Amino acid sequence: MSPRQIDSQTRDQREEELLDAAMILIGAQGVEGLTMDKLVSAVPYSKGTVYGHFSGKEDLLLALCNRGMALLVSMFKRAESFEGVTRERLLAWIYGYQLYARLYPMFFMLVITAKAPGVAEKSSERQREKHIQLQALLSEGLLGLIRQALETAECGNPLNMTAEQIAFANWSASFGSISLLSKGTDRCNIRAGLELEESLLANVSLVLDGLNWRPLSSLFDYNTSLERIRCEIFADEVAMLTAGEMNQERCSSL
Incomplete structure (x- = not known):
């Protein structure tokens, strides 16, 4: 008897359900605690059905990474719509990135987990292809913006x-700042007392000023730009x- 066939919509919904369950497991036990057996126990589907969607833990992790990347693509698409000079538009991307990281x-x-040795190699071709497509979407808009800044000489680029x-x-300045200053990270020595958003934007300003990307931070009020970005592009995420x-503060006071 052949296995029952399901339509693509049902399959996609089931796959999202499996990813939701995997996220709950990671939230409770970390990436190390996620196993296919635990996922099977957490969902109302057979082991064969679960493996029909994901070939193993690595395939599952890459699928989760792809889900997050798709969300980030949608946020970056909105950042692209911000009206301003190229440096302001780049600031919208970076501000959106830190919102994504915090939310x-x-x-x-x-x-980072998806970049670990063996993850991509052990994942399905479907998830690998999707990952490549999402990477292209994330990079195309950013590279296009940078090339525009170079062509118009808004970015002086003294180091060529x-x-x-x-x-x-x-990206490295943004990722490093967010990783080191996120809540739950040990904040010893020079990191003590630093605020994520303020420090991230200061570090990025150092990079952009070093690139002679005009207008320089000393000659332009980027705080006004940030307020516009918050209100015009990412009002829902800021809320x-x-x-x-506020909810965390209430819980900690109990």
């Missing part, structure tokens, strides 16, 4: 860096973050 910390860190090198410099922080 969805699991997705933020799963990007490529667009890819400039993108990496900004979600504010509500979450």
Whole structure:
């Protein structure tokens, strides 16, 4: 007897349900505690059905990473719509990235997990192809913005860096700042007392000023730009973050 066939919509809904269950397991036990057997026990489906969706833990992790990347793509698409000079538009991307990291910390860190040795190699071709497509979507808009800044000479680029090198410099400054200053991270020595958003934007300003990306921070009020970005592009995310922080404060006071 052949297995029962399901339509694509049912399959997609079931896959989302499995990913939801995997996220709950990671939230409770960490990535190390996630196993396929635990996932099977947490959902109303057979082991064969679960493995029909994901070939193993690595495939599942890459699928979760892809889910987070798709969300980030949607936020970056909105950042692209911000009206301003190229440096302001880049600031919208970076501000959106830190909102994403604070609202969805699991997705933020799963990007690194997906880059671990063996994860991609042990994942299905479907998830690998989706990952490549999402990476392209994330990089295309950013590289296009940087190339525009170089072509218009808004970015002086004194070191003659490529667009890819400039993108990496900004990503590494952003990712490093967020990772080191996120809640739950040990804040000893020089990190003590530093605020994530303020420190991130200061570090990025150092990079952009070093690239002679005009207008320089000493000659332009980027705080006004940030307020516009918060209100015009990411008002919903800012409200979600504010509500979450207020709820945490209430819980900690009990």
